[in-house]
Amino acid sequence: xxxxxxxxxxxxxxxxxxxxxxxxxxxxxxxxxxxxxxxxxxxxxxxxxxxxxxxxxxxxxxxxxxxxxxxxxxxxxxxxxxxxxxxxxxxxxxxxxxxxxxxxxxxxxxxxxxxxxxxxxxxxxxxxxxxxxxxxxxxxxxxxxxxxxxxxxxxxxxxxxxxxxxxxxxxxxxxxxxxxxxxxxxxxxxxxxxxxxxxxxxxxxxxxxxxxxxxxxxxxxxxxxxxxxxxxxxxxxxxxxxxxxxxxxxxxxxxxxxxxxxxxxxxxxxxxxxxxxxxxxxxxxxxxxxxxxxxxxxxxxxxxxxxxxx
Numbered sequence: 001x002x003x004x005x006x007x008x009x010x011x012x013x014x015x016x017x018x019x020x021x022x023x024x025x026x027x028x029x030x031x032x033x034x035x036x037x038x039x040x041x042x043x044x045x046x047x048x049x050x051x052x053x054x055x056x057x058x059x060x061x062x063x064x065x066x067x068x069x070x071x072x073x074x075x076x077x078x079x080x081x082x083x084x085x086x087x088x089x090x091x092x093x094x095x096x097x098x099x100x101x102x103x104x105x106x107x108x109x110x111x112x113x114x115x116x117x118x119x120x121x122x123x124x125x126x127x128x129x130x131x132x133x134x135x136x137x138x139x140x141x142x143x144x145x146x147x148x149x150x151x152x153x154x155x156x157x158x159x160x161x162x163x164x165x166x167x168x169x170x171x172x173x174x175x176x177x178x179x180x181x182x183x184x185x186x187x188x189x190x191x192x193x194x195x196x197x198x199x200x201x202x203x204x205x206x207x208x209x210x211x212x213x214x215x216x217x218x219x220x221x222x223x224x225x226x227x228x229x230x231x232x233x234x235x236x237x238x239x240x241x242x243x244x245x246x247x248x249x250x251x252x253x254x255x256x257x258x259x260x261x262x263x264x265x266x267x268x269x270x271x272x273x274x275x276x277x278x279x280x281x282x283x284x285x286x287x288x289x290x291x292x293x294x295x296x297x298x299x300x301x302x303x304x305x306x307x308x309x310x
Contacts, residue, residue: 014039017083025055026055205293207259208294210256210304212303264277
């Protein structure tokens with residue numbers, strides 16, 4: 001097997017010039033290890049070959065002693081310097097290309113991870129929606145089963161007591177009866193009182209207006225009647241009791257005052273001598289409305305005189 005000796009001094013000088021170790025040893029090996037100039041010329045001639053930076057395939061012994069001093073011409077030195085710059089530039093470009101490739105790879109991997117994360121989140125969202133939809137369907141079916149069970153139990157109970165099955169027509173009839181029972185039964189309008197509404201509160205208000213208009217020249221007496229009515233309303237709200245119209249001259253002299261009390265639920269007994277409030281006709285909401293109307297009539301000196309609305 002051939003063994004090639006390489007001059008260590010020439011090798012060191014080539015390395016100092018910036019040539020890689022493999023290129024320097026290859027140049028010395030194939031240039032005969034004769035001089036630095038021959039090694040540089042070899043590098044210049046073979047710099048474009050892909051194996052220029054590969055170690056020679058034969059064993060190499062680096063010769064340390066007995067080396068001759070090397071000398072180079074200025075032209076060779078200039079060529080060596082250019083080669084060194086070129087090698088350095090090539091190394092920098094290779095490093096830059098490597099960094100660029102690594103950055104591109106990092107960006108690509110990052111994008112792939114982001115895309116994978118996005119796909120995973122979208123799949124999770126779809127899975128959650130599908131799961132929620134399935135839960136709602138289960139709840140809907142469960143409610144339907146319960147409704148059918150209740151309906152079946154109802155039919156069975158009606159069958160046990162001998163009642164006929166409930167029909168849609170009977171349901172409509174019952175609904176109509178309930179609605180009719182909810183309608184308010186208003187007292188008839190009499191004594192020439194002008195009614196602008198069909199509610200009991202409006203009837204009360206019209207009674208007080210009529211009383212005020214029919215006695216507009218005697219405001220003091222009308223005010224006392226209003227105050228007496230307010231006392232009756234407040235007292236009866238606490239404890240319903242019989243009122244003697246003969247001892248209630250402030251109200252009894254006004255027919256509209258008696259009518260106002262009748263609208264509040266009072267009834268005349270013993271030929272009109274007394275007014276009594278049955279307990280089943282006492283309505284706290286109506287008494288509160290009556291009290292508010294009387295309070296307005298007392299505090300407003302123009303009540304019932306200027307317009308039909310106060």
